[in-house]
Amino acid sequence: MGTDKDARTKLFKDSADDKSYIIRKCTFEDLELVKDVNEKELPEDYPFFFYKSILDNYPESFLIACSKEDTSKVIGYVMWRIERTPSKNSLRLVNKGHLVSIAVSQEYRRLGIASALLSSSMSKIKSHSTNEYVLEVRVSNYGAISLYQGFNFKTEGIKKKYYRDGENAYYMVFKVDHD
Numbered sequence: 352m353g354t355d356k357d358a359r360t361k362l363f364k365d366s367a368d369d370k371s372y373i374i375r376k377c378t379f380e381d382l383e384l385v386k387d388v389n390e391k392e393l394p395e396d397y398p399f400f401f402y403k404s405i406l407d408n409y410p411e412s413f414l415i416a417c418s419k420e421d422t423s424k425v426i427g428y429v430m431w432r433i434e435r436t437p438s439k440n441s442l443r444l445v446n447k448g449h450l451v452s453i454a455v456s457q458e459y460r461r462l463g464i465a466s467a468l469l470s471s472s473m474s475k476i477k478s479h480s481t482n483e484y485v486l487e488v489r490v491s492n493y494g495a496i497s498l499y500q501g502f503n504f505k506t507e508g509i510k511k512k513y514y515r516d517g518e519n520a521y522y523m524v525f526k527v528d529h530d
């Protein structure tokens with residue numbers, strides 16, 4: 352016999368085709384719930400003011416996924432920031448979209464929610480004349496690596512002991528065609 356959680360997940364999966372979740376912009380009121388999802392799903396925790404500063408500076412690409420039935424319930428989020436760095440070929444500074452964090456609650460995974468969050472947010476961060484999208488991911492995080500490869504991110508290097516626990520990160524980059 353299935354548990355309540357199994358039933359909820361099944362219901363969600365069955366209706367995933369007509370998208371039983373919604374993607375919307377994060378608001379100040381959502382931030383504590385975003386922080387809760389982050390703390391459950393990732394070892395990297397951030398203080399509240401960090402989320403607030405990302406929301407203040409990059410509100411258009413700070414997106415959350417919610418259940419359509421309860422749009423205040425946060426089940427996933429994505430946040431980006433912009434970095435200005437010298438171009439490889441000249442002294443000109445270029446904008447890079449840096450993925451700060453993405454997570455989806457365990458019981459709602461493999462429904463396309465992270466993909467929907469990524470594609471919607473990447474199109475928003477483009478308004479900053481972004482030439483590249485970049486991110487770090489734990490070398491052991493096969494699920495996330497596979498997600499990013501699906502978005503054409505390529506591994507450009509390894510950042511040794513990038514994480515506090517000493518794990519290495521892959522540095523992955525997706526270059527925008529018009530650069």
Ligand SMILES: CC(C)(COP(=O)(O)OP(=O)(O)OC[C@H]1O[C@@H](n2cnc3c(N)ncnc32)[C@H](O)[C@@H]1OP(=O)(O)O)[C@@H](O)C(=O)NCCC(=O)NCCS
Pocket residue numbers: 392393453454455456459460461462463464465466467487488489492493494495497498499501
């Ligand atoms: C990584 C994460 C965000 C993916 O969220 P998701 O909503 O389940 O992802 P999607 O359903 O959009 O998956 C899209 C594709 O990515 C790949 N993928 C995602 N999770 C995967 C996994 N666990 N194993 C293998 N491939 C995976 C698959 O190709 C998948 O397509 P498919 O389901 O048709 O096979 C989610 O597992 C998560 O929150 N993990 C913990 C937090 C984390 O690691 N964040 C990334 C930090 S860099």
